[in-house]
Amino acid sequence: MPHYALLKLSQKFELSQDESAGYLAALSIPKAYQAGEEIARQGEDATHCAVLLDGFACRSRHDVGGDEQILSFVLPGDMCNVESLLLNPFDHTITAQIESRVALIKHADLWRLIGHHPRVGYAFWRDTLIDAAIYREWAVNIGMRNAYARVSHLLCELYVRLKAVGLINAFNYALPLSQQLLAHATGLSVIHVNRTLKRLKDEAIVTVQPRAVRVHDWDRLCAAGEFDPAYLYSKADPA
Amino acid sequence: MPHYALLKLSQKFELSQDESAGYLAALSIPKAYQAGEEIARQGEDATHCAVLLDGFACRSRHDVGGDEQILSFVLPGDMCNVESLLLNPFDHTITAQIESRVALIKHADLWRLIGHHPRVGYAFWRDTLIDAAIYREWAVNIGMRNAYARVSHLLCELYVRLKAVGLINAFNYALPLSQQLLAHATGLSVIHVNRTLKRLKDEAIVTVQPRAVRVHDWDRLCAAGEFDPAYLYSKADPA
DNA sequence: CGAGGCCTTGAACGTCGTCAAGTGGAGTGG
């Protein structure tokens, strides 16, 4: 089983022994965050980049009224705040949703690594481009689709991304998807999310429980979410 | 007046004579696109990157029903599809909204340039990170705000970004913002955009005409759009 | 056993979308 942090990074650029070793050497001893703790804060000038080793986190923005919009999910292997290498201050917040482990890399170390191994830099760049693709997809999701499709699409995305890192077990995945969280991610109200989940469950498409999601009918879930399985350049089969 | 294409790129990395020259040398003779023509197409494997020299374009995604979601605006100096360097096929479409000039760079030339001048590569990377910040902002806009704030926010963004490239003239800017386009950008219906613009005009905040926007009261426009003037790391004053 | 989350359900309201008809300006041709 390769290191999560390498798994995603080397999708396009097969990193050499040397490159992988350099990257792994730069990683700090993992730091644990509890559910609700902030891994990166809006407005702060970061000195480190962070890689999520395991757990589950969300990028989000808060407005003055205390309202929240979730911008994307951070899954094991994902970089949290590479942006901070080039853009400061950080413009959103990353919050651990469950207990999570994070490895940090000093900016200076990362710059040195990239200087010596440009391909590692390209892999990081590519990673941020995939993040951007996710943001685009979310804009489409929130802007064009109704509640039923929005929620379905979100569950599809999570399925495919978790599949890519081996965290799917027979069409089930273990994630604390509270209805509140889904509401903030889809731009809907909790109550409407609840109604939508009820419908998806009644239709025997998918069951969302407080700590686990069970996909009963992947094809109909994709159809409901107008989900393109080629999403995110992943070649993962659903099963 | 510096070259538009350099203006944006060298915001953080003051490019040296050498670096700038290398970049400019890689640019092709500008190619003209008419309004409605596609500069980059969803699904295609690009061989070139494109820089918008002047004009106005939109990134957008189309769904099966022919519906469209605009994902962001492409203004003079902006890169169109750097993504294609690292991610293929291209996952959305870029369409010229008015007659526009575009310079192309062969991927191979760009890779060579970046290889010789890493800082140019970092500048490109930074540019794609700002694009990502825009997508995040749009997700917030569409997901959290009502029609009034959404439209206002969009107008604020355009104002600040055009200001940064010197295309604002005494609180006016010349852009073909049809109500249809605004609708696709905000996830609203044309009719509701119309109602919203009427209200903004009646309140003497901003007037949007088919080919020009006049900002009467910048402060109230920001307030209406819950717009943070520090948006996009721009230090541009409104006036 | 009690308290506090989160989920669930119902009812009323409102924002925004749809449908339909009408207005106005720009370009074209008589």
Added chain:
DNA sequence: CCACTCCACTTGACGACGTTCAAGGCCTCG
């Protein structure tokens, strides 16, 4: 100069999707 056309904008009426308010149920944890 005046129809005529086309297209975008405008306005009104109506309905739907989704929100808000309110109350009740369930599970977890102290």
